[in-house]
Amino acid sequence: xxxxxxxxxxxxxxxxxxxxxxxxxxxxxxxxxxxxxxxxxxxxxxxxxxxxxxxxxxxxxxxxxxxxxxxxxxxxxxxxxxxxxxxxxxxxxxxxxxxxxxxxxxxxxxxxxxxx
Amino acid sequence: xxxxxxxxxxxxxxxxxxxxxxxxxxxxxxxxxxxxxxxxxxxxxxxxxxxxxxxxxxxxxxxxxxxxxxxxxxxxxxxxxxxxxxxxxxxxxxxxxxxxxxxxxxxxxxxxxxx
Numbered sequence: 001x002x003x004x005x006x007x008x009x010x011x012x013x014x015x016x017x018x019x020x021x022x023x024x025x026x027x028x029x030x031x032x033x034x035x036x037x038x039x040x041x042x043x044x045x046x047x048x049x050x051x052x053x054x055x056x057x058x059x060x061x062x063x064x065x066x067x068x069x070x071x072x073x074x075x076x077x078x079x080x081x082x083x084x085x086x087x088x089x090x091x092x093x094x095x096x097x098x099x100x101x102x103x104x105x106x107x108x109x110x111x112x113x114x115x116x
Numbered sequence: 117x118x119x120x121x122x123x124x125x126x127x128x129x130x131x132x133x134x135x136x137x138x139x140x141x142x143x144x145x146x147x148x149x150x151x152x153x154x155x156x157x158x159x160x161x162x163x164x165x166x167x168x169x170x171x172x173x174x175x176x177x178x179x180x181x182x183x184x185x186x187x188x189x190x191x192x193x194x195x196x197x198x199x200x201x202x203x204x205x206x207x208x209x210x211x212x213x214x215x216x217x218x219x220x221x222x223x224x225x226x227x228x229x230x231x
Contacts, residue, residue, distance in 0.1 A: 033218075035221075040125070040223055040224075041223060042120075042122075042207060042221035042222050042223045042224055043207065043219075043221040044221075045218060045219075048218060058218070088159070090161065092161075104151070104163055104166060105161075105163070105219060107160055107161035107162075108160070109158070109159060109160045110159045110160070
């Protein structure tokens, strides 16, 4: 079945370490997104990419980095510069060609990162 | 700045009854989309319903319907005949026209459906 796969589901990290969250989609979607979810704050956009080899910062990009070398993949690295990395991270995708400008997102199951 | 506000952090409803979740937003845009997403305990977000701002008719999807008041910038979700499987966090979201998936989310409303 088509969908978005995030891994790992749970991740523990020591302070000062970088960690990379994986996001893979087989929906043939053009655009991919990373959102961060904290209790009581909804979802906030970290980074997004509308095409391979191109990406833009969202509202809370500081302390994060991404790459988009393949259409199917959009990994997120949480660096040691991110001051409060403990959160739930959601990857999403959308097809801006077939569903142009509808804004509808398809989400993965999320990755929970805990910094010890 | 565009914002989305959900003023009800938690709500509960008895099974088979109707419940309405509130959402207001602020924007100077004239063309945009509004969404309600559901996040069950499994944590995967699912689209419940979508409304296009230029359409006056309120969107409906089975037991889910919206009351879209453009002038008041209000977008409430009504769930009829509530079921136990409706227990979830519900997020209201806004997307300016022509900006793809750059959604702005509200804080969420946690809905509990009680037997």
